[in-house]
Amino acid sequence: MTEDENSSKCRKQIFLTVNGKNVKAEIDCRMTLAEFLREELGLTGTKVGCNRAECGSCTVIMDGKPVYSCTVLAVEAGGRKILTIEGLMEEEGKLHPLQEAFIEEDALQCGYCTPGMLMSVKALLDRNPHPTADDIKNAIDGNFCRCGSYPNIIKAAIEVSEKMA
Amino acid sequence: MVESKLLVKGTLPPPLEREFTVIGKPLNRRDGVEKVTGRAKYSGDLKLPNMLYGMILRCPYPRAKIVKLDTRKAEILPGVKAVISKENTKGWRTYWYKVPQLAFPECVTYEGQEVAAVAAEDIDIARKALGLIDVEYEVLTPMLDAEETLKNLPPPRCADEEYPGSEIFDRKTYVIKRGDIEKGFKEADVIVEDTYTTQVSHHGTIQTRACVADWDGKDLTVWDAIQGVWNSKETFAQSLGLPPENVRVIVKYLGGGFGSKAWSQRISYYAAKLSMLTGRPVRIERTRWEEFLAHTRRWDCKMYLKMGAKRDGTLTAIYQKALVNIGAAALEENYYCVQIIWHTSNLHACPNVYLEQIGVYTNRQMTGPTRSPLNMPAIFALESHMDRMAEALGMDPLEFRLKNYTNYCCIGTDAAILPDAAVSDNEIRIPYSSKNLDECMKLATQAIGWERRKSLKNEAQGTKRRGIGMASYLVFQGVGFRPYTAYADVDIHHDGTIALHIGVVDIGGGQQTIFAMIAAEELGVHADEISVIFGDTKDTPYGPSCHGSRATPELGPAVLQAAAEAREQLFELAAPMLDAEGEELQSKYGQIYVKSAPSRSIHFKAVCFKVNPEKPIRGSGSRAPNPNSPMFSTFGAQAAEVEVDIETGQVDILRVTAANDFGRAINPKLCISQIYGGVEFGIGFALSEEGLYDPKTGKLLTRNLHQYRMPTSLDIPQIDAFLTEAEDPYFAYSAKGAGENTNAPTPAAIRNAIYNAIGIWFNDLPITPDKVIQAIREKKKGG
Numbered sequence: 001m002t003e004d005e006n007s008s009k010c011r012k013q014i015f016l017t018v019n020g021k022n023v024k025a026e027i028d029c030r031m032t033l034a035e036f037l038r039e040e041l042g043l044t045g046t047k048v049g050c051n052r053a054e055c056g057s058c059t060v061i062m063d064g065k066p067v068y069s070c071t072v073l074a075v076e077a078g079g080r081k082i083l084t085i086e087g088l089m090e091e092e093g094k095l096h097p098l099q100e101a102f103i104e105e106d107a108l109q110c111g112y113c114t115p116g117m118l119m120s121v122k123a124l125l126d127r128n129p130h131p132t133a134d135d136i137k138n139a140i141d142g143n144f145c146r147c148g149s150y151p152n153i154i155k156a157a158i159e160v161s162e163k164m165a
Numbered sequence: 166m167v168e169s170k171l172l173v174k175g176t177l178p179p180p181l182e183r184e185f186t187v188i189g190k191p192l193n194r195r196d197g198v199e200k201v202t203g204r205a206k207y208s209g210d211l212k213l214p215n216m217l218y219g220m221i222l223r224c225p226y227p228r229a230k231i232v233k234l235d236t237r238k239a240e241i242l243p244g245v246k247a248v249i250s251k252e253n254t255k256g257w258r259t260y261w262y263k264v265p266q267l268a269f270p271e272c273v274t275y276e277g278q279e280v281a282a283v284a285a286e287d288i289d290i291a292r293k294a295l296g297l298i299d300v301e302y303e304v305l306t307p308m309l310d311a312e313e314t315l316k317n318l319p320p321p322r323c324a325d326e327e328y329p330g331s332e333i334f335d336r337k338t339y340v341i342k343r344g345d346i347e348k349g350f351k352e353a354d355v356i357v358e359d360t361y362t363t364q365v366s367h368h369g370t371i372q373t374r375a376c377v378a379d380w381d382g383k384d385l386t387v388w389d390a391i392q393g394v395w396n397s398k399e400t401f402a403q404s405l406g407l408p409p410e411n412v413r414v415i416v417k418y419l420g421g422g423f424g425s426k427a428w429s430q431r432i433s434y435y436a437a438k439l440s441m442l443t444g445r446p447v448r449i450e451r452t453r454w455e456e457f458l459a460h461t462r463r464w465d466c467k468m469y470l471k472m473g474a475k476r477d478g479t480l481t482a483i484y485q486k487a488l489v490n491i492g493a494a495a496l497e498e499n500y501y502c503v504q505i506i507w508h509t510s511n512l513h514a515c516p517n518v519y520l521e522q523i524g525v526y527t528n529r530q531m532t533g534p535t536r537s538p539l540n541m542p543a544i545f546a547l548e549s550h551m552d553r554m555a556e557a558l559g560m561d562p563l564e565f566r567l568k569n570y571t572n573y574c575c576i577g578t579d580a581a582i583l584p585d586a587a588v589s590d591n592e593i594r595i596p597y598s599s600k601n602l603d604e605c606m607k608l609a610t611q612a613i614g615w616e617r618r619k620s621l622k623n624e625a626q627g628t629k630r631r632g633i634g635m636a637s638y639l640v641f642q643g644v645g646f647r648p649y650t651a652y653a654d655v656d657i658h659h660d661g662t663i664a665l666h667i668g669v670v671d672i673g674g675g676q677q678t679i680f681a682m683i684a685a686e687e688l689g690v691h692a693d694e695i696s697v698i699f700g701d702t703k704d705t706p707y708g709p710s711c712h713g714s715r716a717t718p719e720l721g722p723a724v725l726q727a728a729a730e731a732r733e734q735l736f737e738l739a740a741p742m743l744d745a746e747g748e749e750l751q752s753k754y755g756q757i758y759v760k761s762a763p764s765r766s767i768h769f770k771a772v773c774f775k776v777n778p779e780k781p782i783r784g785s786g787s788r789a790p791n792p793n794s795p796m797f798s799t800f801g802a803q804a805a806e807v808e809v810d811i812e813t814g815q816v817d818i819l820r821v822t823a824a825n826d827f828g829r830a831i832n833p834k835l836c837i838s839q840i841y842g843g844v845e846f847g848i849g850f851a852l853s854e855e856g857l858y859d860p861k862t863g864k865l866l867t868r869n870l871h872q873y874r875m876p877t878s879l880d881i882p883q884i885d886a887f888l889t890e891a892e893d894p895y896f897a898y899s900a901k902g903a904g905e906n907t908n909a910p911t912p913a914a915i916r917n918a919i920y921n922a923i924g925i926w927f928n929d930l931p932i933t934p935d936k937v938i939q940a941i942r943e944k945k946k947g948g
Contacts, residue, residue: 044210045203047420049371050453054870057371085203095201103197106838110673111200112371112420118201137878144870146369146421147673148842150881 014078018043019087027074033067034058036074037084045085045115049144056143059116060084066123068142085115088122097163098122101156109147117143121157129164131157170894172645172722174787178687178729182760186753187686188898191834194675195697196418205418208390209375209450216377217246217284219439219449220291221432222298223458224273224280227307227528227863230323231271231280231300238297239283244290247442248298249435250281259434260400262427262499262533263648264329268404268434272323273302275493275530276864277458279431284439284447307528307863311490312467314525328526330495335526339502341510342519343575349482349517353473355557361470361546362929363912365490365856366463366849367456368535369875372420374460375450378436382444386413389433392422393710395668396648397429398702404434405441416700422672423846424534424905425460427499427712432459457868461499461533462856465490468505468546472553478560478568480515487546489539491524494531500524504539509547512639514571528863530856534712536846537909540640545850545930548636548913553926562917563610566637570603572596574796595796599893601826602637602800608824608887610635613804618921628812631819634917635804636910642797642901643718645790652706653723653786655684655731659778661770663688663731666698667724668708669716674904675835676716680724682831683897687728688735689752690769706785714902717831718797721897723786731784738775742767797893799901801825803844805914809922811941814934816852816919818880823907824887829899833888839903840886847911849876855931 010029015022018041025040034051037043037060046069049055053071060069061083088096098118101107108114117140124131124139131139136157137150145153171177199205224231236248251269258265269279281298285291305323308314315336322328328335350356377388385407391397394414402409419426432449439447451459466489473482487505506520537544555565573594613633621631645651654666665684671677681695688695698704709719736747739757743750743765751760758766776782791797806819823840830836853874857866867873893899916927925940 038210039212042212043203044206044212047207047372049373049420050870052453052869054453055371085201089202095198099198099201102201103193106194106834108194108197108200109675109838109842110370110372110419110421111196111205112207114200115203141877141879144369144371144875144877146371146423146842146845146875147838148840148845148881149838150845150878151841151884152838154878 012075014075016077016079017081019084029073029075031074032070033072033074033077034069037069043084043086047112047115049112056120057113057116059119059143061119061123064126066120085118088118097160098156101160105152105156105159107149107152107156109149113143113145117145117153121153125157125161125164130161133158168894171725171897172789172791172895173726174789178726183751183753185686187682187692188831189829189833192678192682192692192832194835195678195681196671207372207375207418207420208377208388208416209372211377211388211448213377213379213446216446216448217286217439217443218288218291219282219284219436219447220288220295221279221435221449222281222295223277223455224302225276226273226302226304227276228305229273229302230305231273232303233299233301234280235299236281238299239294242290242294242297244286245283245294246445247284247439248281248294249438259404259431260429261329261494263400266329267326268431270324270327272327274327275528277455277530282435282439284443309527309529309858309863311488311525311527314527328493330500331526334491334495334500334502334524336523338521338523339506340521341503341506344517346482346484346517346519350473352475352481354476355554356471356473357550357553357557358471359550359553359928361468361549363466363542363545364930365465365529366535366854367856367873368423368425368460369873370421370423370425373451373453373456374426374430374432376433376436377446377448378433378440379446380437380440380444384411384413385437386415387433387437388415389429390419391416391426391429392419392670392672392712393428394670394700394702395707396710400429401434401437405437414702416670419670419672422712423536424538424712427534427710453870454868457873458530458865461535462492462530463535464532464539466505466542468542470546470550472550474554474558476558478558478565480513480569482517483509483515483520485509485520487522489522489524490529491526492529492532493526495524499533501539505543508540508543511574512547512637513551513566513569515569529858530865537906540638540906540909541850541912544636544638544909545912548910549916549928552634552917552920562635563606563615566606567603572600595794598795598797598895599828599891600798600800601889601891602639602802604889605800605824605826606635606637606802608889609802609804609822612822612885612887613806613820615804621921628810630809630811630922631806632809632918632920632922633804633806634914634921635802636913636917637802638906638909639798639800640714640906640909642714642799643791645719645788649709649715649719650707651709651720651723651788653720653727654706655727655784657731657735657773657776657782659773659776659781661773662696663690663694664696664698665724666705667720668702668705669720670700670711672711674716674839675832676711678835679717679831680720683721683724684728686898687725688732689757690755694755714799714905716902718896718901719788721900723788725897726786727784729784730786731782734782734784735772739767739772742772797895797901799825799827799906801907801910803910803914805918807915807918807922809919809937811923814937816932816937818848818882818915820883821911822885824889825903825907826889826891827903828893828896828901829890830888831898831900836888836903837886840907841884843907844884844911845876845881846908848880848915850908850930851912851915852931853933
């Protein structure tokens, strides 16, 4: 059997929820969740900086937990709830408090790590609304920012957590 | 009030004559919303209809000759639309920065060099096609270590143009000298010598290079990941034989540059060529390992220093011999043949210097601009050695630096950047336009608690030892000539729109925000009333590539001039409405008013209605080249407090204080972010980042982000950043560049702090735990 025949056989239908919307798709089983989001759904806010679970720019939230979408197969996301940066705004035109704080504290420069960074911080605050600076550092230690925004990211996260009830 | 000497061609704008309303405000960056919502489209996010996907076949050897190349199997693979290689692109040259280079050479001079490129219907087909290209290499012995390479004669070339720039730089010694070095050492009471090495390092931008090229039969549009649109437009046109007006380059967002993306590189030329061959848009995106192999790295350096001083701390002589591994390619604008020695020559006052810098071509990866390119290695060696000297003299390191403080520079910028003379013997003393380094040194050391240096030893707990160290730096600013000329246009439209047109990229430094603020201040409106047209060669005048802390000092004066010129024209329309003369008017917060009677005022926008709808007001600005005197520089000092674990060799940085003289901060919030970024870069260079090569095969071993260790959130300490503000009448509101060089002093400050903690000098970067443990053991053995 050639590789082509092999891959054509390996297609699967998946149903999942992305940013609150039900999605149904037939996909190549080798496709990663990051590729699926970016190439199939056009959700290019999720970045791929290394494609091997090192840089964190592809971080999305799957069933409440932050995951590297470059190392989750799209088929593994079947039946699950995915939240990407595009779904972070609570309603159109109204930024999530974390997004506001990131802008206010200048917690971004080039912006490429920002979507993944925001998803990691969001997942942290969802499970621990009042983290310490060390908790935040640990939550984002899998997200590289090369521009040097870590101090401001930590500030932004603390600022939001302080405002949370 | 200092008289304006703004670096512009033509008429000097009149002084502002009022307090600032926009400059100095910590405004948020303008593209924040796009970046936090994921709406910001970077080049690799674009998906055009009918787009093809490109991939590049790379040579797995550092030095080899291609003896057979057969692409036929790849070409007939269904879904493959084009394959390019040396076989079908004979004589085609792409550009390596400004330098034409064979697009696909026959002789490969570094691992990862491009051998062929394919465009296919999808990325899987493209990948499969690469595997079908039949290529045979004659593997040659690579040149790796610079010192070893220098011991042997250069190997015979197997083709022309193998090592671009080698005729100017390979094995050439550049010298800066002044005074009499022998006399200087004779006068010295204390002489200290030592050798320092710095490693291969990478930019590690989170976005890898990605490019989409679209040829429509007449015009080529390139959405690229580069720091300059205009420089790249020109070289695309030259490479592809197109009139420049038929090439448009767009960069709306850039995922980190740090020099690696200073100019377009081969992938973009391949994407363009493949698009021209297929008539379809082509996207090529580098993988992370390709990024490590095929982008330019920082030079690895070995620097011998010998310094002499009188008992009172006065420096009498500096001798240096610096050896730089250039890798496989360098040319004007990407190898700085006197940069190490220029910094050694000018950071501190010393009457007698003899400094040599030798570059050697090898088969390690190409080199090029990397945040503080050769400054960081130079400053590491120099500022480490200054502490050695201070120790030998029994002086406080801060006091020793202040003792040798200087307000002038000993050669012009020309000598520093032009390789026109192998020996520079220039004793001309050029004053700095402004210099606040002494204040920076005092601020940084005060903030860290410098006086604790002596007592920290007594505070040792368990296996932990604490120490404090410092270092300073300088870097020159702007040039103002090709390819860094800078122009700006400000248009005021009938409907009240104010448009600033600038041909620069916002690489994350906040360039669009800063220039909008300069224009807004000059026009007397709020910054958010300015629309900025940038990052696109369409509808913008020529702008410099955004590297070398370049944008603000190069373009700032032009933006100010353009805005002032537009304002003057608008005032002419406002004058009759206010029953006054144009020159009697002033503006701020969106109001135009009579200077002597501010209550006589009118809305800025109300005056815009008088602008001819067919012909908006246009003000234009143009940067003049740097004069021969004075010298323009920025300065800074950093202090670090570290904790060394003498059992594990782990160095933890507890705090860094950084004080900088950038002139005046247009936007302090953005300036401080730049300092954080520099310190992070410096920490990585000091402690963990290192490109490692297999000594036998010469292959790069560190080709992912686990092996190449950049700092994470856990590695970054508290950073206290300070901005000292100084008047510099040559720049827009005294603003110079903040971006590039804030990493330069960090490694030396950390290294000097480690000495303070455990009494061991580390001269080889990075200072990893294995080196620390080894040194502690040796010290114990030695008693």
